[in-house]
Every structure is written in structure tokens, then in C-alpha cells.
Amino acid sequence: MTPEIYLDGNATSPVLPAAIAAAVRAMEDCYGNPSSSHSTGLQAKALLDGARRRAVRLLGVGQGRLMFNSGATEGIQTAVLSALCALRERRQAGEAIGTLLVYGATEHKAVPEALAHWNRLLGLDLELRKLQVDSDGRHDLQALRALLPHTAMLCTMAANNETGVLSDIAGIEVLLDECASPAYWMVDCVQALGKFRLSLARSRIDYAPFSGHKLYAPKGIGMLYVREGAPFTPLIVGGGQEAAQRSGTENMAGVAALDAVLAALEQGGVFRSHDALCTFRERLAASLRRALPGVVFNAAFEHSLPTTLNFSVPGLSSKELMDVFDAAGVRVSSGSACSAAKAAPSYVLQAMGVPDWRAASAIRLSFGPLADEAAIARACERIERCGAALRASGLIAPDGSLPVQDGVQQLGSGGACSWLVHDAASRSCVVIDPQPEFMDRIAAQVRGQGCTVLAVLGTAPGVDLAAPGRALNVAYGAGDTFGWPAADGLLALGGQALRRVLVDADGAQQAVYLLGRPDAGALPQSAARHAFIGTLAPRQLDGLVHGDTLLCAASDAQQPFCSSLHASAPESGGSQGELHLDAAALQGLLRAHPDALLVDVRESHEHLVGVQAPQGGKVVSVPLGQLAGQIPEWMAAPVPLVFFCRSGNRSTRAAQCLRRLGYAQAYDLAGGLALAA
Numbered sequence: 001m002t003p004e005i006y007l008d009g010n011a012t013s014p015v016l017p018a019a020i021a022a023a024v025r026a027m028e029d030c031y032g033n034p035s036s037s038h039s040t041g042l043q044a045k046a047l048l049d050g051a052r053r054r055a056v057r058l059l060g061v062g063q064g065r066l067m068f069n070s071g072a073t074e075g076i077q078t079a080v081l082s083a084l085c086a087l088r089e090r091r092q093a094g095e096a097i098g099t100l101l102v103y104g105a106t107e108h109k110a111v112p113e114a115l116a117h118w119n120r121l122l123g124l125d126l127e128l129r130k131l132q133v134d135s136d137g138r139h140d141l142q143a144l145r146a147l148l149p150h151t152a153m154l155c156t157m158a159a160n161n162e163t164g165v166l167s168d169i170a171g172i173e174v175l176l177d178e179c180a181s182p183a184y185w186m187v188d189c190v191q192a193l194g195k196f197r198l199s200l201a202r203s204r205i206d207y208a209p210f211s212g213h214k215l216y217a218p219k220g221i222g223m224l225y226v227r228e229g230a231p232f233t234p235l236i237v238g239g240g241q242e243a244a245q246r247s248g249t250e251n252m253a254g255v256a257a258l259d260a261v262l263a264a265l266e267q268g269g270v271f272r273s274h275d276a277l278c279t280f281r282e283r284l285a286a287s288l289r290r291a292l293p294g295v296v297f298n299a300a301f302e303h304s305l306p307t308t309l310n311f312s313v314p315g316l317s318s319k320e321l322m323d324v325f326d327a328a329g330v331r332v333s334s335g336s337a338c339s340a341a342k343a344a345p346s347y348v349l350q351a352m353g354v355p356d357w358r359a360a361s362a363i364r365l366s367f368g369p370l371a372d373e374a375a376i377a378r379a380c381e382r383i384e385r386c387g388a389a390l391r392a393s394g395l396i397a398p399d400g401s402l403p404v405q406d407g408v409q410q411l412g413s414g415g416a417c418s419w420l421v422h423d424a425a426s427r428s429c430v431v432i433d434p435q436p437e438f439m440d441r442i443a444a445q446v447r448g449q450g451c452t453v454l455a456v457l458g459t460a461p462g463v464d465l466a467a468p469g470r471a472l473n474v475a476y477g478a479g480d481t482f483g484w485p486a487a488d489g490l491l492a493l494g495g496q497a498l499r500r501v502l503v504d505a506d507g508a509q510q511a512v513y514l515l516g517r518p519d520a521g522a523l524p525q526s527a528a529r530h531a532f533i534g535t536l537a538p539r540q541l542d543g544l545v546h547g548d549t550l551l552c553a554a555s556d557a558q559q560p561f562c563s564s565l566h567a568s569a570p571e572s573g574g575s576q577g578e579l580h581l582d583a584a585a586l587q588g589l590l591r592a593h594p595d596a597l598l599v600d601v602r603e604s605h606e607h608l609v610g611v612q613a614p615q616g617g618k619v620v621s622v623p624l625g626q627l628a629g630q631i632p633e634w635m636a637a638p639v640p641l642v643f644f645c646r647s648g649n650r651s652t653r654a655a656q657c658l659r660r661l662g663y664a665q666a667y668d669l670a671g672g673l674a675l676a677a
């Protein structure tokens with residue numbers, strides 16, 4: 001397994017060895033309850049008090065409150081609850097409190113969610129208002145000036161978790177003073193801790209939440225600062241711990257670990273200086289520029305944390321970039337960790353008004369102040385390896401010399417699909433059912449391959465393909481058959497040919513294209529290896545195809561990839577037997593069947609950055625888009641096939657498809673390469 005290079009520090013960090021040691025000590029030697037009055041309890045209390053004193057010194061808390069809690073989400077709730085309870089009381093006492101709860105458009109979701117939740121629960125009925133940011137991601141201070149006279153609470157962040165953009169906290173403070181605003185002010189300091197010096201009591205900030213796991217402490221420990229005199233209402237009541245500010249027996253292992261991190265910050269010499277971090281950022285940026293032509297950085301370096309680079313690459317989606325980085329062992333993220341699993345483009349980048357393609361392609365690379373020369377050098381080398389793999393697979397820098405593989409290629413899965421049929425020898429291809437969302441990709445691919453598009457064909461009745469036909473330089477045609485030779489003829493494509501058949505479907509004529517090796521100028525049903533069937537159901541294909549013809553639809557939402565007349569229904573799961581193999585089962589299979597193939601269904605650029613065969617078996621690369629093209633060969637000479645990918649998602653779908661088609665010896669590697677380490 002490729003050793004990991006962790007560049008997702010804004011999501012969470014590894015734990016500082018000194019913090020691990022401190023946590024272990026707290027559990028082994030200092031396990032008392034700090035509320036107990038015996039000696040064991042007193043020792044724990046001393047640890048807790050010492051940690052608090054250090055945090056108070058380091059953050060410049062002055063006479064304010066500093067309480068330990070579970071993390072920033074809790075700190076945010078407590079701050080919002082405290083401010084909103086005070087606002088409710090003031091309003092009930094007849095005071096004008098303003099009408100708005102204002103929050104920065106790029107805040108972590110915990111902030112607007114907490115505002116909406118407590119506003120509703122407390123029956124305040126204030127209006128939540130987003131404070132817009134400019135194209136640099138910084139708050140619009142003019143807009144804020146206009147809002148302040150009506151603002152009851154203001155929530156801004158010190159540094160953004162997705163882009164690293166630093167807010168103009170001093171500028172906001174000046175505005176609050178100039179407008180003599182009585183608004184309560186929360187500043188989310190999660191991404192600021194350890195990156196620059198804080199002196200909270202000297203500022204006008206009322207509430208500042210912190211989170212341990214963003215700076216080398218474990219998850220589940222955080223802190224909340226509350227300015228002296230700022231209203232406070234506990235979120236959790238009970239045994240009166242933390243001076244009755246946050247009840248519940250303290251997470252002493254977490255406190256000890258956080259204290260070790262704060263000690264390292266206080267003593268210096270452990271974390272890199274700002275200048276050193278800026279140099280690391282320059283080196284990473286230079287590698288990204290070399291590896292990924294046209295890379296655009298989504299936040300200006302002069303206004304952002306040196307530890308965060310947010311970038312986009314023309315022509316590549318976040319997912320494609322994430323996948324290739326992950327395959328190379330480089331852990332980055334496609335936005336904040338909370339939203340990384342969702343496909344939606346980043347609301348932070350959208351708020352900055354970045355073009356859609358950049359929001360859809362964005363990657364966040366973030367490291368921590370513990371990074372060292374060697375780790376950055378390794379990261380740069382891997383980034384450049386990713387660039388080379390993307391070039392070799394044709395995803396970037398197309399130059400007309402990219403390889404063309406014979407066969408059928410599918411674009412899109414889980415919804416609308418387009419299909420391409422290639423002939424490598426003549427560098428030509430045919431496009432079937434070109435979906436608008438894949439047109440850019442198809443055009444870039446055929447340009448990169450220097451391929452001639454012979455025809456652009458549609459299956460749907462009445463579809464007009466003039467636009468894609470022209471975009472792909474097909475010389476002639478009309479309606480759904482751009483480039484089709486003659487009404488009933490065959491379109492030759494190397495040794496294969498396409499035959500067009502019209503099927504009456506609910507009173508309309510839908511086209512079906514059969515693909516196979518012609519015999520004496522004809523392509524009988526028995527010779528059709530693939531059929532591009534548009535939206536027809538298998539029962540509408542009677543007499544057109546044979547039982548094993550692979551049916552390639554214009555949408556594979558129901559039957560992922562392809563099906564056949566012999567295939568079983570998707571819900572039946574195909575032929576019997578365990579589909580998922582764990583490491584031990586895979587070993588057993590490889591021992592019993594040395595001819596078994598391990599099929600890497602990740603994209604070819606993911607494969608190219610290097611893969612160690614799980615259990616050392618024989619590996620072939622068949623990205624999902626080429627699955628339908630490859631299946632007939634496997635069917636002709638079956639051997640056990642074990643599909644694998646990063647997480648097990650893609651490989652499960654591939655194995656299920658083969659099982660449905662009656663291929664009994666298809667399996668997937670459970671949990672993917674992520675768990676095979």
C-alpha cells in the first residue's frame with residue numbers, strides 16, 4: 001500500500017505524539033475525577049487547572065471565561081444560546097435589540113444552523129441575514145456597515161476552513177466601534193488556533209469557539225472563550241462542572257492532550273513559523289502548477305492561511321482530482337469534510353462568485369504547522385506523479401497523440417449515459433446518445449485522441465443532433481443520424497459494424513443500434529454483441545437481439561452499466577454465492593484459482609499513479625466506462641474476477657452487473673483498497 005501523505009489538516013489532524021503521551025498519562029496515572037476531594041481527584045483537578053491557566057495565557061483571555069467542552073460545534077451552540085437568551089430578556093424588558101442575526105456567507109454550517117435552531121426554539125423570530133463576501137472571500141464591510149444598526153448578533157470566522165481566507169477581524173472591530181453597535185459578536189477561531197497569535201481580551205470579540213482536533217489534539221475536546229461581561233447561559237447543566245458553565249465529568253484525556261499541544265505552542269520550537277509555512281505553500285503551489293496545467297488558486301495567498309491551498313483545474317472535476325490524489329496516497333478534500341461526501345458544489349466558493357466550473361473542480365489541500373521539509377518534498381513528488389498520470393490517461397493536456405482503445409465506452413453511470421464505439425486502427429469513433437452534460441468531455445477526448453467522429457446517433461424519437469453533430473465535426477446528416485451512411489446500410493467501424501433498426505415503441509419510432517462483426521455485408525441478430533437500446537425495455541427487443549447481447553441503455557439508473565435478455569432482475573442480485581470477499585477470502589480464492597483476475601475499476605489515471613495488487617494477484621485495469629466493452633471477452637473465457645476500487649462502491653456495482661449477466665465467479669474486494677492496507 002502506498003504510504004499516506006495527509007494533506008487534509010483543515011478537516012482534522014493527526015495527534016501530536018506528546019499529546020498522545022499526555023492523554024495516556026491522564027488515563028493511566030491521573031484518572032481521578034477532578035470533582036472528587038480525595039488526593040486522586042485533586043491530582044486530576046491540578047491537571048485541569050493547569051491546562052486552563054495555560055489556555056488563558058496563550059489566548060489572552062484576561063478576566064473572561066475559558067471553558068473546556070467537546071469541540072467547536074458545542075462552543076458555537078453555547079455562544080449562540082447565550083447571546084439569544086440575553087437578547088430575549090432585553091427585548092422582554094422593552095429594549096430595542098435589532099432585527100437581524102447576521103453571519104458571514106462562508107461560515108461553517110454549524111453557525112447558521114445554530115442561529116436558526118435557537119432563534120426558533122427561543123421564539124425570537126429574528127431574521128437570519130447572510131453577510132456577503134467579495135471575490136477574495138472577505139466580508140463586504142460596506143454591507144456590514146449598513147446592516148449593523150439592525151444587527152442583534154454578528155457571527156464571523158477568523159479563517160475559512162475551505163479556502164483559508166483570513167477575515168479582516170480588525171476592520172470588523174473598527175466598524176462595530178464606529179457604529180457603536182451593541183451586537184453580540186462571535187468569531188469562530190477554529191482554523192486560527194496555532195496559525196497566528198490571539199489576544200482575545202484585548203478585542204471586542206464576545207465569543208470564540210475552538211476545536212482541539214484541528215490542531216493535533218484528539219476529537220472530542222474543545223474550548224469556548226466568553227468575554228468578561230458578555231452574557232452567558234450554559235448549554236448543559238447537571239453536576240456543575242467547569243464552574244457550572246458546562247456540566248458533565250470532564251474529558252480529562254482530551255484536556256491533557258490539548259494542554260500538551262498548547263504547551264508546544266507556548267514553548268515554541270515544535271510548530272513551524274509563518275514564514276516557513278509560506279515557503280511550504282510556495283513549493284506545493286509550484287508543483288501543482290507544473291503538474292496540472294491551467295490550475296487556478298481560489299483564494300489569494302496574501303489573504304489566506306499559508307497552510308490551505310484551494311484550487312481548480314480546467315476540465316477536471318473535484319471527484320476526478322480527489323480520486324487520483326487518493327490513489328497516489330495523497331489525502332486531500334473536495335471542500336469541507338462535512339460536505340465532501342456530498343456532490344453539491346462548495347457554497348463557500350459560490351459565495352465568492354467563482355465560476356461554476358471552478359466550484360465543481362475545487363480541491364482543498366491543507367497541512368498543519370507541524371509539516372516538515374521531507375513531508376512537503378514527498379507531497380510535491382506525488383502531486384507531480386498525479387499530473388503525469390492524468391496526462392497519460394488523456395484527462396489533461398490533450399495533444400492528439402493519446403491512445404485509442406478499440407471497443408465500447410460508457411460515459412456516465414447511475415443516470416443518463418452516452419456511448420462511444422472506437423476503432424483504434426482508423427482512429428475513428430461513433431457517438432451514441434450524446435447527453436449535453438458529457439459533450440465537453442467527448443469533444444476534449446476525441447480532440448486529445450485525434451479521432452474522427454464518423455457519426456453522432458440518437459435513439460430517442462425525433463431527437464435533433466445538429467448541435468453535437470456540428471460540434472464534433474460530422475460532415476453531414478440530419479435529425480438523429482449525423483453521419484449515418486444510408487437509410488438501411490451498415491456503418492463500418494474497423495472489423496465491426498453498426499446496424500440501425502427502428503422499433504415501434506408506443507406509436508413512435510425509436511432507433512436501436514446493433515454492434516457486431518458483419519457477415520457477408522449483413523449484421524444478423526445472432527452477431528450482435530452490443531445493442532444501444534435508448535429507453536426501450538428488454539421486452540420491446542423481441543427478435544432483435546440474442547440472449548447474451550449486451551444491452552446498453554441511454555440511462556443505467558435501473559440496470560447499472562449494461563444488461564441482457566438473459567440477465568436477472570437487479571433486485572434478485574444475480575446468481576447466488578457471496579459477492580464480497582474480505583482479505584482472507586480473497587487469499588483463499590487466489591490460492592484455489594491462480595488464473596483469477598483482479599480488476600481495478602478505478603479510472604485509468606488512478607490506476608496509473610501506482611497500485612499494489614491486493615494479495616499480489618494479477619491485476620488488469622478496466623475503468624467502469626469500459627466495462628460493457630470488456631464483458632464479451634470475459635464471457636467467452638470465464639475466470640474468477642475480483643473487482644476492486646478505492647472504497648468498494650464502484651467494484652460492488654461492477655461485480656453485481658456481472659452476476660446479473662450470469663457470470664457466477666464475479667466478486668468484489670469488500671471495503672476496497674482503503675481497507676486492504
Ligand code: PLP
Nearest residue numbers: 071072073108161188190191211
Ligand atoms: N468551525 C470551523 C471553521 C470548522 O472548520 C469546524 C470543523 O470542521 C467547526 C467549526 C466544527 O468543529 P468541531 O468538529 O470541533 O465541532
